[in-house]
Amino acid sequence: MSESIISLKNISYKYDDQIVLDDISYDFKMGKCYCIMGPNGCGKSTLFRILNGLSFPTKGEFYFDGKLITEKYLKDENESRDFHKRIGFVFQDSEVQLFTRSVIDEVAFGLYQLGLDQKEIERRVYYYLDLLEIRHLENRAPFNLSGGEKKRVALASVFSMKPEVLILDEPLAGLDEDGQEFVLEFLKKQKSEDRLIIISTHNKELCDAVSDEIINIGKNHKIIS
């Protein structure tokens, strides 16, 4: 039976006086894939920042695996490490995600953080470079890659850590048709019973292909369906 691992209860968020999320409640269950759709500026990326513990709701509660996630909670190093190990985030803008000197270091970085041994790190790095068809880029600087190549590196570095929860903010943005098709097929294959995937997208085809549930956020920053 699938359980709710993320629970949002009446979440609101304001930047200064501007409301960008208004009374959002939703339960996300393990084994499912959710697509969040809505017009530019409706608050999708802001919601994702909250889900990743980068921002905190102005009102309401965010529970992860039964625990209330607050700024104070994530100040505890052990809790924070556990939380970030379990949730992987692919940013809308890959630029802000990639920071090492080579693609191979980029994918290996998170695996070192997980404390895996050298052999397992190497195995996973090459497995995910192959899976995303970017092995030929292994020694390139992520900074100099094209937008689509950067997106694949970001996906490889997050998926290789095998988090239970994957949050992808517009994974098809900026990709050409082939790139979109590739990532769509990749994501389809990544669905699994012991994983929760949450994707924001403007792409209906991606939603139809991967989602179990679609959440529509309106211009009024509320869930409308």
Ligand SMILES: Nc1ncnc2c1ncn2[C@@H]1O[C@H](COP(=O)(O)OP(=O)(O)OP(=O)(O)O)[C@@H](O)[C@H]1O
């Ligand atoms: N750091 C910030 N300071 C002030 N306002 C912000 C900040 N970040 C985002 N906003 C505003 O909050 C609103 C929601 O932005 P958000 O990025 O969450 O929207 P989105 O749904 O992800 O849009 P898009 O489809 O364009 O990615 C927008 O009006 C945006 O201008």
Ligand SMILES: [Mg+2]
């Ligand atoms: Mg966004």
